[in-house]
Amino acid sequence: GAGVSQSPSNKVTEKGKDVELRCDPISGHTALYWYRQSLGQGLEFLIYFQGNSAPDKSGLPSDRFSAERTGGSVSTLTIQRTQQEDSAVYLCASSLAHGGGYEQYFGPGTRLTVT
Amino acid sequence: GENVEQHPSTLSVQEGDSAVIKCTYSDSASNYFPWYKQELGKGPQLIIDIRSNVGEKKDQRIAVTLNKTAKHFSLHITETQPEDSAVYFCAAGESGGSNYKLTFGKGTLLTVNP
Numbered sequence: 170g171a172g173v174s175q176s177p178s179n180k181v182t183e184k185g186k187d188v189e190l191r192c193d194p195i196s197g198h199t200a201l202y203w204y205r206q207s208l209g210q211g212l213e214f215l216i217y218f219q220g221n222s223a224p225d226k227s228g229l230p231s232d233r234f235s236a237e238r239t240g241g242s243v244s245t246l247t248i249q250r251t252q253q254e255d256s257a258v259y260l261c262a263s264s265l266a267h268g269g270g271y272e273q274y275f276g277p278g279t280r281l282t283v284t
Numbered sequence: 285g286e287n288v289e290q291h292p293s294t295l296s297v298q299e300g301d302s303a304v305i306k307c308t309y310s311d312s313a314s315n316y317f318p319w320y321k322q323e324l325g326k327g328p329q330l331i332i333d334i335r336s337n338v339g340e341k342k343d344q345r346i347a348v349t350l351n352k353t354a355k356h357f358s359l360h361i362t363e364t365q366p367e368d369s370a371v372y373f374c375a376a377g378e379s380g381g382s383n384y385k386l387t388f389g390k391g392t393l394l395t396v397n398p
Contacts, residue, residue, distance in 0.1 A: 173327070211290075211373060211388040212328070260327055272318065273386060275327035 171195065173276035175261050181282045182251055190246040190279045194263030201244050202273060203236060206258040215259075218244060251283045286311040288376050290389025298397050303361045305392045307374035310355065314376040317350060317357045318386070322371045331372075332359070364396045 174193040182188050194201050203215040214228040218238045229235070233252075238244040248255055258280050262273040287310040297303050309317075315336035320328035334341045334348045334357065341348050345364075350357040361368055371393050375386040 209390075211288075211390040212375075212386075214385055214387075217385070262327075272330055272333065274330065275320075277325075277327045 173261055173263055173274055175259075175276040175279050177279060178277065179280045179282075181284060184253060184283055185250055187247065187249045188251055188281065190248075190259050190281070192244045192246070192261030192263075192276060194242060194244070194261070195274055196242075198263035198265055198274075199241065200264045200266055200271065201238060202262045202264075203244070203246050204260045204262065205230075206260055206278070208257075212260065215246070248281075251281075253283050256281055256283045286314055286376055286385070286387040288374060288387050288389045290374050290392060292392060293390065294393045294395075296395045296397060297364055299364060299366060301364055303364050303368070303394055303396075305359045305372055305374070305394070306356060307358070307376075307389050308354075308356045309376040309387075311376070311378070312352075312355065313378050314387075316377040317348070318375050318377075319348060319359050320373040320375065320388075322373065322391070324370075328373055361394075364394075366396050366398050369394055369396045 176191045201218040204212040206212050216226050216236050220241045221238050233249045236246045258278040260275055260278045262275045264271040264273045290307045318333035319331050321331045322328040332343050332346050332348050334350050336352055345362045347360045371391045373391045374389045377386040
């Protein structure tokens, strides 16, 4: 079946502009996660959704980052006033339910480059 | 919070040899340990996982072992093939309750030379 999809696959933006990254989880998956992967680094947890609620936003690096999820499905990660240090691959994952013991399935990521 | 250390950061082997990647974790509450393979330009793909009620799990050429007392777990790939070349990530999480996070290691770049 269809996996997690993300768009755009690549995004180049100028410093100071806002960007929106989209994630379409696997159908029926109630939990959705956003991670950031910088060059040569592991995956940094950003935020988690259970349904449309985000119980924990503490992984968001600054108040320029926000995320929402509507209809228990699609999620959007927004970065306002982008900075060069925001350049990274942003990965989305979904799982059947919340809880660290449920398999997380990842999308292909959005590569963000801030010039 | 949980801290996961992964070694080595790079590993180069000859085709047909075995490869071993090791991870340690700090939180004794962690009981779910997945391994992901990430090919260039793609998202991480779950390849195997183990839960703390077992010590070893195998799936064809891939096996994972867990030592809860020592808080370490390892990925073993036998009879390596060039298509095994990728970045491998270990992770640790807590099954159940309200803990939803997976904490990842920094990854191991595995190169299998033909």
